Amino acid sequence: MINLLIMGKPGAGKGTQSKKLLKHYKLAHISTGNIYREEISKGTAIGKEAKKYLDDGNLVPDKMTNDIVWDVLNENNYPHGFMLDGYPRTRAQAEALDEMLKKLDIKLSAVINVDVKDDVLLHRMAGRRVCPNCGHTYHTDYHPPKIDGICDHCGHELIQRPDDLEESVMNRLAIYNEKTKPLLDYYDEKKLLVVIDGEQSTNKVFQDILKELGE
Ligand code: ADP
Ligand code: ADP
Ligand code: ZN
Secondary structure: OOOEEEEOOOOOOHHHHHHHHHHHHOOEEEEHHHHHHHHHHHOOHHHHHHHHHHOOOOOOOHHHHHHHHHHHHHHOOOOOOEEEEOOOOOHHHHHHHHHHHHHHOOOOOEEEEEEOOHHHHHHHHHHEEEOOOOOOEEEOOOEOOOOOOEOOOOOOEOEOOHHHOHHHHHHHHHHHHHHHOHHHHHHHHOOOEEEEEOOOOHHHHHHHHHHHOOO
């Protein structure tokens, strides 16, 4: 059993690497961003509330996010472990997660930080295209779909996330620096932090992560 957190600035490649790690270790993927985008597309009460924050790139309040993660962790049993992607993002969330894991008697195996410079991120977010139907992620330059604008997996038209437009992107980076970056020290002190050079090809980043995890 392996329980991982994947951290990194918006656009660092968390989702991309999560997908590869899940397959490799048969992990469950718990992405708070994906959960919110799903709730928004279904038009639920949670989705309506969350949309106010997501569109501008602001964080959804901690209480709402912690409650969602608690429900997911408490209601499921992951025999091979899980990958938390995009959570925790604040000190209060990290402390809440510690409490949840203690209650459930679960230990984190490692916290992976995918490290990428801001100018590279801006280019990654500007070219990111996602499939609103199956969730697959592409990049116009680095991972283009076979047919321009169409999902390879399901044939649906690709979209650009509203929060990948320039104004939101700058806000998300500022919020990351203020609220999320301090968590790297938090996990480093717990001797869980692994730093990976995220400015390499997708496959090289993945190989480096596997190496750090002891393969
Ligand atoms: P990225 O992959 O670009 O880092 P995510 O998909 O993880 O972005 O998150 C998208 C948005 O969802 C965030 O900008 C925020 O509004 C909301 N969100 C996701 N996770 C959290 C969280 N842990 N706490 C608060 N808001 C969150
Ligand atoms: P995050 O979940 O951290 O926000 P994503 O995994 O969605 O990041 O990646 C952001 C964008 O960058 C996507 O368009 C993705 O295809 C692309 N991308 C991810 N990893 C790499 C990489 N190593 N090299 C080039 N582009 C990448
Ligand atoms: Zn698709």
